[in-house]
Amino acid sequence: MxxxxxxxxxxxxxxxxxxxxxxxxxxxxxxxxxxxxxxxxxxxxxxxxxxxxxxxxxxGDVYLYSKNTVDENGNKIKGEQFTIPFKDRLTSKRLAEVAEFKKFIIDLEKPNRRYQLEKAAEKMRQGTSLTDEELKQMGLENESEVAEALEKSKKxxxxxxxxxxxxxxxxxxxxxxxxxxxxxxxxxxxxxxxxxxxxxxxxxxxxxxxxxxxxxxxEKSEGTIKILYNAESLDGMSVEEKGKYYVNGYMMEYNRNRKANIPIPVTIAIPVPPEDADEEAKGRLEAIKNKFIVDDDSWKEYGIVVNMLNGSQKMQITEDMLTEEQKSDLKYGLITMEDIIADKGGNVYGERIQEYQYVKSARGFTNGRSDTAYADEDMTIKPLVNEAEEAIEDIFDDDDL
Structure with missing residues (x-):
């Protein structure tokens, strides 16, 4: 995930x-x-x-992985694991070799500003002057500030x-x-x-x-999940009460103790549009539901993007939320819906929600779900077996009995 x-x-x-x-x-x-x-x-x-x-x-050591490289003949050389002493983790000359996926990065420069400064410095080296507009975009007054600004940006x-x-x-x-x-x-x-x-x-x-x-x-919070599910995963029991379908499935995540993947439970919510929704909204719901309908005993895998919800969500004010006086005043034009919203503090919030809500197919899954070789027993986390005990149990084979 x-x-x-x-x-x-x-x-x-x-x-x-x-x-x-x-x-x-x-x-x-x-x-x-x-x-x-x-x-x-x-x-x-x-x-x-x-x-x-x-x-x-x-x-102690820090375990790292090197970048992929290309040799003099153009052949790709895969990166490999290497270590550096922990005490040298901020100064080692080998830090330049570290693959991007092994780094933790925080960048406090404004988006795109460093790129603009680098391009400006390159233009100046080629003898081209910068325009007032270019300097303004970078927050500078004259060309003499470019070199220092670029150095500060890199830091x-x-x-x-x-x-x-x-x-x-x-x-x-x-x-x-x-x-x-x-x-x-x-x-x-x-x-x-x-x-x-x-x-x-x-x-x-x-x-x-x-x-x-x-x-x-x-602002946003989105997750990308590969969910495994079967014929029993799609749950429609909460539609009447909560207005949502739920898909109860699993993600496969690596477990260090077992040196293997284990199934992690995950639930995806699919909101149901209101009864007066247009046909397009209703058709969208059916299209999403169909992706999670399985008519045999197999397990499917599907990559999806979800909205990560954790908090009280803004709600659209509907008529059933209004008092009888508000309904009457609204009907006769004595107040507007904007007046009601302002009276409620500008926003109306519903109950606190903590869930993953379906958005769309993830990259690599626009063709739909995939078949898998998983079986029901793969969705249970098996007890951790002591290797020494396992070895004792396996001393005798069937022919010895």
């Missing part, structure tokens, strides 16, 4: 039981640093987590190879107050841990990229 958000960064309120930022050192010398911060995306608030650790004396991009440093820097940005009302684009992934003791899945949203956005950027 991958996600993209545009919103404002906020620190949650600390309580006796909840600590959004903490550093814990264990007797072994291992130190844990954990940051949990909110991203406010319009009506939705999401809690993101960055969790890192290191040995307090600085020993606003911060790359890390450990969550330990990434967490610390994000907190500094939020605590500084300089970006309190600024919007950021955040990209990241869902992280899932399974407790064998409690037989429960714990999930979190982990950011890997954070970029400053324009003030007028449209």
């Amino acid at each position: 991958d996600f993209e958000m545009i919103g404002k960064l906020k620190m949650p309120k600390e309580t006796e039981k909840f600590h959004p930022y903490e550093e814990i050192t264990y007797p072994s010398g291992w130190a844990k640093r954990k940051l949990m911060f909110n991203v406010v995306c319009g009506d939705n608030v999401h809690l993101l987590t960055v969790d890192g650790g290191c040995f307090t004396d600085g020993h 606003k991009r911060h790359e890390f190879v450990t969550e330990w440093d990434f967490a610390e820097f994000i907190k500094k940005v939020i605590d500084s107050g300089k970006y309190a009302n600024k919007k950021f684009f955040i990209r990241g992934t869902g992280a899932y841990q399974y407790s064998d003791e409690k037989e429960r899945v714990y999930s979190s949203y982990v950011p890997t990229r954070i970029y400053l956005q324009d003030d007028d950027a449209v």
Whole structure:
């Protein structure tokens, strides 16, 4: 599960039981640093987590992966794993080799400004003068400021190879107050841990990229999910009560303890349009439902984009929300719907919703769902087996009995 958000960064309120930022050192010398911060995306608030650790004396390694390269004959050379000492994680000469997917990035430059500065510097090297409009776009008054502005811009991009440093820097940005009302684009992934003791899945949203956005950027929170589902997944029992269909399926996520994928439960909501909706809206609902109807015992896989909802959502005021006096005054033109909305504070909010709402097919799935070889038994997380015990059990084969 991958996600993209545009919103404002906020620190949650600390309580006796909840600590959004903490550093814990264990007797072994291992130190844990954990940051949990909110991203406010319009009506939705999401809690993101960055969790890192290191040995307090600085020993240990950081495991990285190198970029793909091309040899002198044009052949592609695949990147490979390598390590650097933890103490050299910010200064090692090998940092230039690190593949992008192994980096954690936060960029505090305005969108597109660094590109404009680089192009301006290139034009000046070629002997071309910059126009007043070009300088204005970059927030500069004359060409002599370009070189210094470009150097400062490059310093606003911060790359890390450990969550330990990434967490610390994000907190500094939020605590500084300089970006309190600024919007950021955040990209990241869902992280899932399974407790064998409690037989429960714990999930979190982990950011890997954070970029400053324009003030007028449209706030959003979208996820991309590959859901596995079967004939029993589509649930229409809640249509009358909640006005939604639900698809109960699974995502396959890697589990470190088992060194294999495990099924993670996930539910997708499909809102039902009101009874007086036009035929196009009703047809859209049927088209979405058909994607999740399975008429055999197979498991299907379908990639979808979802709206990540977590909060009270703005609602459109309908007639059933009005008092009899409001209905009468509205009918005879004594008030307008705008008057009613203003009287309610400008917006009307419904109940708090926490769900993934279907939006569209994900990239790679515009042709529809895919068949899989999964069976019902693959959707159960099997108990973790001790390898030593397993070896003892397998000492004898069937011929020995």
